[in-house]
Amino acid sequence: MLEGKNVNLRVVEKEDLPLISEWTANPDFLGEYVSLWQKSKAEWQKRYDNLHAEEKWFLIEKKDGTKVGFIQHFPIESFQELGYGLVPxxxxxxxxxxxxxxVVDYLFLSKDVVRIQAQTDVRNVASQKILEKAGFKKEGTIRKNDFIRGEWRDRYLFSILREEWKEPKILTRTEKK
Ligand SMILES: CC(C)(COP(=O)(O)OP(=O)(O)OC[C@H]1O[C@@H](n2cnc3c(N)ncnc32)[C@H](O)[C@@H]1OP(=O)(O)O)[C@@H](O)C(=O)NCCC(=O)NCCS
Structure with a gap:
């Protein structure tokens, strides 16, 4: 468990997959700036069973244990990328x-990674603010990358390098496993 001030991150277990399947089947959960997915529980199970060793999914939980969203990190070449969403x-x-x-603290504290990146629809201001607050820098635009609600949309690519992170913002302990 990764403990924050207002939320904890708990590794997704098999038992959590029906909840994730339910959330991501709901267009309101994915929001206006993410392509719609429709995956069955079986498809989620298969994806979960084949997670890369350097990929992890976490539930975002409030301190009273209420599950409010998810965040994942996964490898791209030699670095890591993030994805996330919250219930509306x-x-x-x-x-x-x-x-x-x-997750940025966790990755830089526990893995020999020099770069973490994230991608967001150019209109997704909330997501961009989240990344900028966490120290990410905008690197550029990936043109016509996503087919969202019937049209091709551009994305921004953001990243944070280890030398820009310097020290943990929140996390002082890392999980044992
Ligand atoms: C993106 C998402 C996770 C943001 O969640 P959130 O709870 O609003 O985020 P936070 O409260 O931590 O912070 C968002 C910041 O953006 C701001 N913000 C939110 N909506 C905004 C908008 N439409 N325009 C401008 N700023 C906005 C908030 O005020 C806040 O800024 P502040 O910290 O300076 O006050 C959420 O909207 C979501 O789950 N969307 C659907 C899935 C998604 O888009 N995931 C990201 C894919 S890249």
Whole structure:
């Protein structure tokens, strides 16, 4: 468990997959700036069973244990990329900002990684603010990368380098496993 001030990150277990399947089947959960996915529980199970050794999914939980979203990190070449989402009625409270800062601390503290990146629709201002608050820098635009709600959309690519991170923002302990 990665412990923050207002949220904890708990590794997704097999038992959590129905909840993730339910969330991601709901267009309101994915929001306006992410392609719609429709995956069955079996497809989620298969994806989960074949996770890369350097990929991890976490549930974002409030301190009372309420599950409010998820965040994942996964390898791209020699670095790591993040993805995240929150249930609509828990947005705007800073939970995802904290979750991103926790995972950045966790990755730089526990892995020999020099770069963490994230990609976001150019219109997704909330996601861009989260990344900038966590110390990410915008690197550029990936043109016509996503087919979202019937049209091709551009993305921004963000990254943070180890030398820009310097020290943990939140996390002082890393999980044992
Ligand atoms: C992106 C998402 C995780 C943001 O969650 P959130 O709870 O609003 O994020 P936070 O509260 O931690 O912070 C968001 C920041 O953006 C700001 N913000 C939120 N919506 C905004 C908008 N439409 N325009 C401008 N700023 C906005 C908030 O005020 C906050 O800024 P602040 O810290 O300076 O006050 C959430 O909207 C979501 O799950 N969306 C659907 C999935 C998704 O888009 N995932 C990201 C894919 S890259």
């Amino acid at each position: 009625n828990e947005r705007g409270k800073g939970y995802c900002s904290e979750a991103v800062e926790l």
